[in-house]
Amino acid sequence: xxxxxxxxxxxxxxxxxxxxxxxxxxxxxxxxxxxxxxxxxxxxxxxxxxxxxxxxxxxxxxxxxxxxxxxxxxxxxxxxxxxxxxxxxxxxxxxxxxxxxxxxxxxxxxxxxxxxxxxxxxxxxxxxxxxxxxxxxxxxxxxxxxxxxxxxxxxxxxxxxxxxxxxxxxxxxxxxxxxxxxxxxxxxxxxxxxxxxxxxxxxxxxxxxxxxxxxxxxxxxxxxxxxxxxxxxxxxxxxxxxxxxxxxxxxxxxxxxxxxxxxxxxxxxxxxxxxxxxxxxxxxxxxxxxxxxxxxxxxxxxxxxxxxxxxxxxxxxxxxxxxxxxxxxxxxxxxxxxxxxxxxxxxxxxxxxxxxxxxxxxxxxxxxxxxxxxxxxxxxxxxxxxxxxxxxxxxxxxxxxxxxxxxxxxxxxxxxxxxxxxxxxxxxxxxxxxxxxxxxxxxxxxxxxxxxxxxxxxxxxxxxxxxxxxxxxxxxxxxxxxxxxx
Amino acid sequence: xxxxxxxxxxxxxxxxxxxxxxxxxxxxxxxxxxxxxxxxxxxxxxxxxxxxxxxxxxxxxxxxxxxxxxxxxxxxxxxxxxxxxxxxxxxxxxxxxxxxxxxxxxxxxxxxxxxxxxxxxxxxxxxxxxxxxxxxxxxxxxxxxxxxxxxxxxxxxxxxxxxxxxxxxxxxxxxxxxxxxxxxxxxxxxxxxxxxxxxxxxxxxxxxxxxxxxxxxxxxxxxxxxxxxxxxxxxxxxxxxxxxxxxxxxxxxxxxxxxxxxxxxxxxxxxxxxxxxxxxxxxxxxxxxxxxxxxxxxxxxxxxxxxxxxxxxxxxxxxxxxxxxxxxxxx
Numbered sequence: 001x002x003x004x005x006x007x008x009x010x011x012x013x014x015x016x017x018x019x020x021x022x023x024x025x026x027x028x029x030x031x032x033x034x035x036x037x038x039x040x041x042x043x044x045x046x047x048x049x050x051x052x053x054x055x056x057x058x059x060x061x062x063x064x065x066x067x068x069x070x071x072x073x074x075x076x077x078x079x080x081x082x083x084x085x086x087x088x089x090x091x092x093x094x095x096x097x098x099x100x101x102x103x104x105x106x107x108x109x110x111x112x113x114x115x116x117x118x119x120x121x122x123x124x125x126x127x128x129x130x131x132x133x134x135x136x137x138x139x140x141x142x143x144x145x146x147x148x149x150x151x152x153x154x155x156x157x158x159x160x161x162x163x164x165x166x167x168x169x170x171x172x173x174x175x176x177x178x179x180x181x182x183x184x185x186x187x188x189x190x191x192x193x194x195x196x197x198x199x200x201x202x203x204x205x206x207x208x209x210x211x212x213x214x215x216x217x218x219x220x221x222x223x224x225x226x227x228x229x230x231x232x233x234x235x236x237x238x239x240x241x242x243x244x245x246x247x248x249x250x251x252x253x254x255x256x257x258x259x260x261x262x263x264x265x266x267x268x269x270x271x272x273x274x275x276x277x278x279x280x281x282x283x284x285x286x287x288x289x290x291x292x293x294x295x296x297x298x299x300x301x302x303x304x305x306x307x308x309x310x311x312x313x314x315x316x317x318x319x320x321x322x323x324x325x326x327x328x329x330x331x332x333x334x335x336x337x338x339x340x341x342x343x344x345x346x347x348x349x350x351x352x353x354x355x356x357x358x359x360x361x362x363x364x365x366x367x368x369x370x371x372x373x374x375x376x377x378x379x380x381x382x383x384x385x386x387x388x389x390x391x392x393x394x395x396x397x398x399x400x401x402x403x404x405x406x407x408x409x410x411x412x413x414x415x416x417x418x419x420x421x422x423x424x425x426x427x428x429x430x431x432x433x434x435x436x437x438x439x440x441x442x443x444x445x446x447x448x449x450x451x452x453x454x455x456x457x458x459x460x461x462x463x464x465x466x467x468x469x470x471x472x473x474x475x476x477x478x479x480x481x482x483x484x485x486x
Numbered sequence: 487x488x489x490x491x492x493x494x495x496x497x498x499x500x501x502x503x504x505x506x507x508x509x510x511x512x513x514x515x516x517x518x519x520x521x522x523x524x525x526x527x528x529x530x531x532x533x534x535x536x537x538x539x540x541x542x543x544x545x546x547x548x549x550x551x552x553x554x555x556x557x558x559x560x561x562x563x564x565x566x567x568x569x570x571x572x573x574x575x576x577x578x579x580x581x582x583x584x585x586x587x588x589x590x591x592x593x594x595x596x597x598x599x600x601x602x603x604x605x606x607x608x609x610x611x612x613x614x615x616x617x618x619x620x621x622x623x624x625x626x627x628x629x630x631x632x633x634x635x636x637x638x639x640x641x642x643x644x645x646x647x648x649x650x651x652x653x654x655x656x657x658x659x660x661x662x663x664x665x666x667x668x669x670x671x672x673x674x675x676x677x678x679x680x681x682x683x684x685x686x687x688x689x690x691x692x693x694x695x696x697x698x699x700x701x702x703x704x705x706x707x708x709x710x711x712x713x714x715x716x717x718x719x720x721x722x723x724x725x726x727x728x729x730x731x732x733x734x735x736x737x738x739x740x741x742x743x744x745x746x747x748x749x750x751x752x753x754x755x756x757x758x759x760x761x762x763x764x765x766x767x768x769x770x771x772x773x774x775x776x777x778x779x780x781x782x783x784x785x786x787x788x789x790x791x792x793x794x795x796x797x798x799x800x801x802x803x804x805x806x807x808x809x810x811x812x813x814x815x816x817x
Contacts, residue, residue: 006534007574010527012498017574035572036580038495038561043610048758054745055753058606061499061649105505113531135531136523142511149506149732156732160740162506163499163649164747166760167740174705174741176803313613315569389804393706466534482497 087172202229336413496558709800
């Protein structure tokens with residue numbers, strides 16, 4: 001038995017290193033390391049609270065709007081203020097645009113190109129899949145990039161630019177939408193819908209949302225339209241490569257969502273933790289969360305709630321192997337991401353996939369595409385419901401001493417910001433990003449994080465330094481390491 | 487032209503921005519301009535040892551490296567070791583990789599303000615000792631040193647912006663590919679002049695409010711954001727309001743002030759970002775090239791002449807009073 005160190009795992013953001021131990025042709029243990037640290041939580045200390053809105057989006061250029069939304073929510077919470085319903089809808093539109101663009105980019109640029117690798121040459125399905133999805137040269141890249149850029153024009157209108165907007169403020173959106181802009185927004189969303197229905201799904205979004213089980217999905221995917229579209233192609237690949245058996249983490253049957261897209265305070269996607277083994281939805285409250293430092297290069301060894309947490313690097317700490325802390329919910333490892341959101345919010349296909357084979361490479365990717373199909377119609381509804389002339393922003397006044405919590409769902413899962421203000425300045429700011437949950441190192445009890453567990457059992461071909469199936473498992477979680485360790 | 491793109495201590499946002507390029511076929515356009523990515527983290531197939539092998543071959547000279555693009559600041563800490571950022575799978579700090587590759591590259595390009603000047607990663611007490619490739623804030627130096635010149639003889643090309651506009655990067659690469667970017671094309675802090683010889687103020691959709699000093703007082707107001715909201719559009723070098731972002735966006739049209747993200751040291755303005763520091767009610771940061779006395783005199787005059795329409799709309803989130811329809815008398 002030997003340990004192999006693998007990295008960089010490029011695509012979305014490459015600072016990820018994985019150490020594997022293998023025995024009998026499969027992974028027997030994994031350690032996930034985030035090898036970069038920037039110290040945003042330290043940089044924020046002492047700043048004016050609203051300055052967080054400039055700094056935190058720049059934690060991550062991939063999910064910068066999610067970071068803005070979480071920071072604005074924490075400030076709004078600290079002020080005890082309410083966002084006007086127009087502001088909620090405008091912010092939902094910005095957050096949904098980012099999240100869906102992220103899922104879209106993940107599928108076309110970061111995940112599918114691995115099936116066009118030489119390792120698969122000679123399989124019966126290889127030639128058409130390679131022609132479609134090969135990195136840089138595939139026809140899908142050429143079609144998907146402009147579709148993505150067009151879709152992100154919603155950000156040009158609502159947010160000025162993407163990434164790194166300041167439109168999302170405590171108290172709502174700083175950009176009111178006029179009547180004609182509301183129509184233009186709707187047309188932009190409808191244009192994206194048409195692209196998706198033509199290329200990704202080969203069917204109406206509503207038909208995808210109506211799928212209730214894996215059996216439904218399999219028979220739909222071989223139908224006339226869907227078979228030739230990209231989701232249909234992926235489902236056929238899942239079948240050929242048994243991707244539903246790859247990257248499971250049976251000891252992590254907990255799927256978490258902070259809930260997303262509130263309108264009048266009620267999230268369109270529910271909040272909770274789905275316990276798959278017990279088939280039960282449990283409440284998710286902030287007080288059940290801690291971050292454990294025992295294997296992170298951070299001073300201190302215990303676990304603390306983020307309002308009491310600290311971030312002080314200690315590179316020489318024994319037993320540490322990552323800059324990533326280990327967040328735990330009720331002391332347990334949980335998974336988060338699009339699949340978790342769909343499971344928690346009760347979508348029958350997501351619940352069926354998880355009941356039958358847990359979180360795995362197939363279900364995590366299907367979870368993202370299902371989310372695209374579900375959220376685009378919601379975006380149409382939010383846009384139609386905007387009321388030009390009514391306020392998008394309410395003034396807030398922050399206390400000179402106080403606390404605030406902002407909990408949202410970024411593309412990759414649950415994102416929380418915890419803010420403590422003392423004497424009008426940021427006293428403490430702690431962030432737990434989605435990848436921190438999924439790519440967590442071991443905790444004080446030695447329990448590995450979700451990806452560390454999901455990698456165990458993955459087949460590794462001898463003589464290959466970077467086994468392609470390991471890449472499928474890792475990329476099915478969509479690593480974004482800059483968020484993780486901020 | 488062979489381009490190698492590395493991500494150091496940044497957020498990946500400049501790559502994400504580049505992928506928003508408003509062209510029907512970004513990769514086709516780059517290929518047509520003879521721009522070939524030896525490796526780009528978001529676009530290339532190679533991972534792990536395959537990717538490291540590309541880097542090794544560039545360092546050895548086996549692969550000719552025309553442009554080294556670095557996104558993100560260079561993390562020198564702790565204590566000069568660079569261990570805050572090890573390139574995954576190599577056991578080697580990123581600053582060592584960048585130094586070795588820059589020594590081989592014909593051109594070196596900082597993509598974004600982090601790689602150019604340090605950016606937000608160097609904010610606060612700068613816990614990771616972050617800097618730019620050839621600057622630390624406005625001070626020459628950085629990782630490679632003030633005297634560094636690439637194989638071409640040029641200093642580091644600083645395509646600053648947080649994030650950069652996709653066109654700033656693509657057009658800079660194209661100019662290099664065509665051999666049309668010399669020392670005269672860069673401004674005094676190494677930024678390409680084609681976008682840095684403008685001010686963000688140029689083309690701002692709030693210009694009429696600026697003319698009359700009809701000012702926004704809170705987020706979502708339509709007025710000029712210079713007087714109260716910290717807007718630095720009259721001082722920041724970039725063509726953001728002339729060259730649309732994501733369709734037809736810009737920061738000021740998105741409802742928020744310019745924070746001068748193309749400038750060295752923007753991350754520590756010395757005041758809250760969205761507040762204008764003033765002395766005796768007069769903003770400290772006045773428009774570039776404008777004597778203070780002139781500004782004060784003109785502002786007093788224009789404020790006294792502000793039409794009611796402009797004054798009312800400035801503190802509203804939508805047009806409350808539309809421009810009047812009057813016969814101009816022109817034939």
